[in-house]
Amino acid sequence: MTPQPRSARVGALALATMLLLAACAPAAPSAPTAAPAAPKPTEAAKPAAPAATTAPAAPTVPAATGIPAAKPAAPAATAAPAAKPSVRSLRIAIATDEGTLNPYTYKTGYPGWNMLNLVWDSLMQLDAQNVPQPLLAASVKTTDAMTYDITMRPGIKWHDGKPLTSEDVKFTYEYFIKITHSRFSSPLRAIDTITTDGPERLTIKLKAPNPSFPVRALADAPIIPRQEWDNVPLERTKEIPAKIGSGPYKLIEATDTAYRLEANPDYFLGAPPVGELLFPVIKDLNTALQALRTGEVQAVARELPPEQVQPFSQAPLKVSKGPGFASTLLQFNLERAPFDKTEVRQAIDLAIDKKKLVDTILLGNGTVATPGFVHPDSPNHDPSVQARFDVAKAKQLLDQAGAVPGPDGIRVLNGKPMAFTVLAQSEQPLRIRAAELIIGMLKEVGIQTTVKVLDNNAVIDLVWKDFDVTKPRDYELAMFGWSAPVQVDPARVVDFAHSDPTIGTGNIGAYKNPEADKIGDQVRAAVDPAQRKQLIGQYERILATDVPFVMLYFQDLAYAYRADAYDGWLFQKGQGIITKLSFLPGFGR
Amino acid sequence: MIDTRATPSPRPGSAPVAARPGAEPVAPDALRARHARKIRLGPAGWAGLALLATITLAAVFAPWVAPYDPRQTTGQPFSAPSAAHWLGTNDIGQDILSELIWGARVSLAIGVLAAVVGTALGTAAGVLGGYFRGRVDAFLMRTVDVVLVVPFLPLMILLAAYLGPSVGTLALVIGVLVWARPARVVRSVVLSQSARDYVMAARALGSGSGRILRLHILPSVLSMALAEFVQLASRSILLEAALAFLGLGDPIQKSWGSVLFYAQARGAFLSGAWVWWVLPPGLLITTAVLGFALLGFDMERIVNPRLRRR
Numbered sequence: 001m002t003p004q005p006r007s008a009r010v011g012a013l014a015l016a017t018m019l020l021l022a023a024c025a026p027a028a029p030s031a032p033t034a035a036p037a038a039p040k041p042t043e044a045a046k047p048a049a050p051a052a053t054t055a056p057a058a059p060t061v062p063a064a065t066g067i068p069a070a071k072p073a074a075p076a077a078t079a080a081p082a083a084k085p086s087v088r089s090l091r092i093a094i095a096t097d098e099g100t101l102n103p104y105t106y107k108t109g110y111p112g113w114n115m116l117n118l119v120w121d122s123l124m125q126l127d128a129q130n131v132p133q134p135l136l137a138a139s140v141k142t143t144d145a146m147t148y149d150i151t152m153r154p155g156i157k158w159h160d161g162k163p164l165t166s167e168d169v170k171f172t173y174e175y176f177i178k179i180t181h182s183r184f185s186s187p188l189r190a191i192d193t194i195t196t197d198g199p200e201r202l203t204i205k206l207k208a209p210n211p212s213f214p215v216r217a218l219a220d221a222p223i224i225p226r227q228e229w230d231n232v233p234l235e236r237t238k239e240i241p242a243k244i245g246s247g248p249y250k251l252i253e254a255t256d257t258a259y260r261l262e263a264n265p266d267y268f269l270g271a272p273p274v275g276e277l278l279f280p281v282i283k284d285l286n287t288a289l290q291a292l293r294t295g296e297v298q299a300v301a302r303e304l305p306p307e308q309v310q311p312f313s314q315a316p317l318k319v320s321k322g323p324g325f326a327s328t329l330l331q332f333n334l335e336r337a338p339f340d341k342t343e344v345r346q347a348i349d350l351a352i353d354k355k356k357l358v359d360t361i362l363l364g365n366g367t368v369a370t371p372g373f374v375h376p377d378s379p380n381h382d383p384s385v386q387a388r389f390d391v392a393k394a395k396q397l398l399d400q401a402g403a404v405p406g407p408d409g410i411r412v413l414n415g416k417p418m419a420f421t422v423l424a425q426s427e428q429p430l431r432i433r434a435a436e437l438i439i440g441m442l443k444e445v446g447i448q449t450t451v452k453v454l455d456n457n458a459v460i461d462l463v464w465k466d467f468d469v470t471k472p473r474d475y476e477l478a479m480f481g482w483s484a485p486v487q488v489d490p491a492r493v494v495d496f497a498h499s500d501p502t503i504g505t506g507n508i509g510a511y512k513n514p515e516a517d518k519i520g521d522q523v524r525a526a527v528d529p530a531q532r533k534q535l536i537g538q539y540e541r542i543l544a545t546d547v548p549f550v551m552l553y554f555q556d557l558a559y560a561y562r563a564d565a566y567d568g569w570l571f572q573k574g575q576g577i578i579t580k581l582s583f584l585p586g587f588g589r
Numbered sequence: 590m591i592d593t594r595a596t597p598s599p600r601p602g603s604a605p606v607a608a609r610p611g612a613e614p615v616a617p618d619a620l621r622a623r624h625a626r627k628i629r630l631g632p633a634g635w636a637g638l639a640l641l642a643t644i645t646l647a648a649v650f651a652p653w654v655a656p657y658d659p660r661q662t663t664g665q666p667f668s669a670p671s672a673a674h675w676l677g678t679n680d681i682g683q684d685i686l687s688e689l690i691w692g693a694r695v696s697l698a699i700g701v702l703a704a705v706v707g708t709a710l711g712t713a714a715g716v717l718g719g720y721f722r723g724r725v726d727a728f729l730m731r732t733v734d735v736v737l738v739v740p741f742l743p744l745m746i747l748l749a750a751y752l753g754p755s756v757g758t759l760a761l762v763i764g765v766l767v768w769a770r771p772a773r774v775v776r777s778v779v780l781s782q783s784a785r786d787y788v789m790a791a792r793a794l795g796s797g798s799g800r801i802l803r804l805h806i807l808p809s810v811l812s813m814a815l816a817e818f819v820q821l822a823s824r825s826i827l828l829e830a831a832l833a834f835l836g837l838g839d840p841i842q843k844s845w846g847s848v849l850f851y852a853q854a855r856g857a858f859l860s861g862a863w864v865w866w867v868l869p870p871g872l873l874i875t876t877a878v879l880g881f882a883l884l885g886f887d888m889e890r891i892v893n894p895r896l897r898r899r
Contacts, residue, residue: 286859307667307680307856360666360681426754426836429854433681436841440660451841455750 087566089276091297092578093288097256097281103182103222104237109485111301111578113183115279118261118580119245120222123150123169124214127588128581130488130573132219135587136164136246138200140218145209145527148218152200156268158225159244165199171226173204173217179234184221187213209527212489248272248583257281272583273568292317292560299561299569301578306365309558316564323367323377324557325484325574328431330422330438330550331463333475334509338413343401345547350394351445352438354387358553361433365558369551372540373493377573380490382537385544387551394445403446411446419448423463423478425456431479434552449477464508470501473508480549482506484574490536494520497539497548511548630887637883640876648693655687659843667855670865677865679848680855688843689869695844696826696877699760703825706764708771708818715775716806720783720798729772736769742831749832754839759832763825771817775810782809816888823881830874845870 098112099105101119106112117125125135134140136156141149156164173194176184190210196202206213225244232240242251249261249272259279265271280297282288289308291297304312304319313319330352332339339345349371358366370376372385403413411418422439424432435451442449454462463478465471486492486506498504498520499512519539526532559577561569569577570589581588630638647654656675657663662682663674670677676685718729745766752758782788783806791801832838833846836854840847852858852866 286856289856289859305856308859311860360662363666426840429836429840429851432840433851436660437662437681440662453754453840455837458750 087274090274090566091278092299092301093282093297094279094301100242100254101251102240102242110576114579118249119247119251121246122219122222124219126219128572132214133588145211146206148204150202158246159250164246166196166202168226169223170194170196172223187216211527215489269584298565304558304560306362309365312560316562318563319558319560320569320571320577321556321558322571324555325375325487327554328481328552331478331480332509333473334511336476343397347394347397349547349550350388350390352441353389354552357434361430362555365556367554369553371544371551374540375487380533380536382540385540405446410448420476422449422451423459423475424451424453425459426453427456435479469507491524494523509548516542633883634887637880640880644693644877647690648697651691655690657684657687659683659687659691676869688848692843692845695842699829700822700826702760703763704818704822707767707821708814710768711771712775712814714772716779719776719779733769733772746837749837763828767821778810778813779806782806812892816892819881819885823878826877845874
């Protein structure tokens with residue numbers, strides 16, 4: 001085991017030295033000249049190996065890149081226009097290593113899964129608006145959301161030149177269903193049978209109608225080559241190298257400290273515009289941003305904090321911004337009095353100025369959330385459901401509920417002062433700050449709150465023990481949030497409010513309303529998009545009335561990059577810029 | 590291991606560590622030491638005291654000294670220093686100068702409280718071990734050894750995360766982890782004291798252990814304990830700041846460490862904001878620690894005759 005960490009350390013050291021050198025170098029403006037240093041972050045021990053794999057794999061283009069890599073000859077870049085990639089090499093800082101980038105080893109959804117998607121293709125691909133478009137498939141047809149007829153694009157090849165057929169697709173789906181522990185397993189279990197009809201056609205039958213199937217499965221699960229994965233048992237899935245995919249990039253090297261991907265010149269949508277992608281691991285965000293500023297990296301995969309949006313928008317730096325789908329909310333425990341009272345929850349919702357939170361904490365880089373949970377930019381959002389803020393009405397509601405202000409201004413309800421504890425996670429400074437501002441807002445209406453900051457695990461233990469809503473909960477109020485994928489599938493709104501714990505897996509406040517459950521079931525079963533949208537709107541309006549949680553805001557996503565190095569980035573809604581779309585100029589824009 | 594046994598050996602070379610009063614020479618020195626307690630502070634001590642007094646006064650009179658309520662948003666977030674906000678504002682528009690003045694309360698309180706806990710524990714362990722010897726001593730001193738070799742910061746981080754942050758628990762956690770040094774120092778004083786003639790005499794006259802401890806031993810170690818207390822206070826302030834900076838303090842409490850935590854969390858190191866957001870709390874921590882250290886060194890010089898003779 002020892003050699004590996006050591007090599008990692010050597011790599012880290014090399015990287016650190018690189019950064020240091022870069023920092024010392026007096027402002028070398030042309031970022032591409034930094035490219036020859038690229039092989040450095042990989043292990044110095046075996047520089048010959050990657051070079052050897054480089055040459056035969058891609059005979060035309062990378063041969064040109066291979067020569068200057070040996071010696072820093074900057075002018076070669078200008079000779080490039082003859083070759084296909086317009087940008088020779090890009091370095092993109094990532095926060096953690098992503099294993100070997102195979103479907104069982106990558107770690108993060110963003111950018112890990114997106115990096116994976118550079119090497120592998122799925123049948124469909126979400127476009128910039130998160131609408132699934134056929135990718136490996138030429139067409140996906142369904143009439144009842146239960147039987148999907150799929151025609152593949154003809155002549156698609158794996159990186160080793162062998163053809164990719166419908167058999168590979170069938171194998172992949174069955175493999176993911178059988179060998180669990182991947183994010184694709186659960187959505188794919190909706191499949192009943194897969195039948196192939198020649199190398200380019202297949203039919204997938206589901207157990208029940210599922211309009212979310214294209215988003216959750218077809219556009220999510222990468223197709224893996226049968227030749228390599230056949231009969232690989234679960235314990236060995238992590239060992240399979242991510243060498244042969246079908247995507248726009250080939251994985252050349254994966255170490256703890258950096259990844260090297262090289263353009264696949266034979267890609268069926270045309271060779272990607274960037275010849276080589278390097279992903280050095282830079283753990284500290286500030287260091288990564290500093291490296292971007294000095295030109296040592298040309299993009300940073302991590303979100304730019306709101307306070308850095310302004311400073312990083314100055315040329316040649318650029319910020320790509322878009323709506324984020326990760327929510328921040330104030331969760332009630334409806335099992336605890338007085339949060340079982342709808343008026344109390346409504347009053348708290350009315351007392352909180354969400355706009356001020358966005359302006360103060362996010363410096364305006366965010367979207368005020370609407371009480372129906374669904375992101376306001378979602379095509380399924382009902383525009384009649386709006387965020388509210390009305391202190392007078394909040395006070396009035398509390399008066400009606402029988403909560404009268406005591407001598408210290410704190411209201412007393414049923415003999416108990418309205419003094420509550422809000423949980424917040426120590427890993428989330430912005431949420432703590434939001435809680436801090438909320439204290440002041442609630443004090444205005446006579447509710448006293450104190451914030452208790454615990455580390456994430458401790459908060460989860462009190463709010464969502466073992467991630468199981470049937471387990472007892474022990475809190476009054478909690479700052480909480482749900483990650484972005486939740487918003488991509490509009491039917492998942494039901495997950496957070498349905499009283500049946502097998503459906504409402506995220507109903508951490510124990511909200512219960514038979515009418516909401518009824519509509520929720522219809523939302524889940526709806527096949528027709530228009531009907532589903534209408535039902536989701538209805539569901540939103542129920543949540544807006546019942547307020548099982550106070551929706552606060554969605555933080556915008558912002559990513560910084562150097563526009564002088566590459567400006568073809570495409571912001572995929574809710575994801576970011578490190579996606580396959582950024583390297584497929586003619587697709588999904 | 591340096592064994593500081595009670596034999597009142599006059600050989601000065603027997604104690605390799607000069608600061609340890611263990612191998613203290615006999616009665617005349619002890620007498621002088623007792624006089625020494627009345628000796629005034631030196632210039633370093635006064636300087637330390639002055640620094641501490643300034644900070645303490647500011648903390649005590651924070652409501653009058655601070656220009657704003659540090660919990661109120663009184664300006665635009667991330668403002669640079671101006672006439673209205675001398676040290677600018679933080680990420681949610683609170684006045685940083687006011688934060689620091691109010692933060693002195695928490696920082697000093699935790700420092701002093703933790704030092705009280707640590708000194709109390711250490712003195713109790715030192716007195717009991719040094720006086721009763723034998724198994725009690727062996728047990729206590731082995732415990733001290735354990736505490737000394739425990740990886741300090743990781744354990745503290747663990748405890749702080751487990752117990753949840755509040756002024757009380759932080760002080761307790763820090764206190765529980767810093768009592769080893771005072772225990773050793775106090776024990777060595779007790780060892781030498783309990784072999785003194787007057788203690789022997791008291792015992793011969795039939796005084797119980799409680800009486801001897803209370804009337805003879807405790808008073809003789811108090812000055813040493815006080816010096817240790819001051820040293821611990823400076824260490825505790827640093828530790829509190831470290832914990833808070835790592836986000837393991839109570840981020841809702843205004844303390845110097847939590848100001849640093851937010852400065853780091855909101856990118857003050859990337860922008861120029863560190864000049865008014867990171868330096869001032871850093872300097873304040875340094876000042877407080879320096880104040881306690883100067884005072885502590887001076888007090889140790891006075892209560893420890895070996896140092897005083899220099």
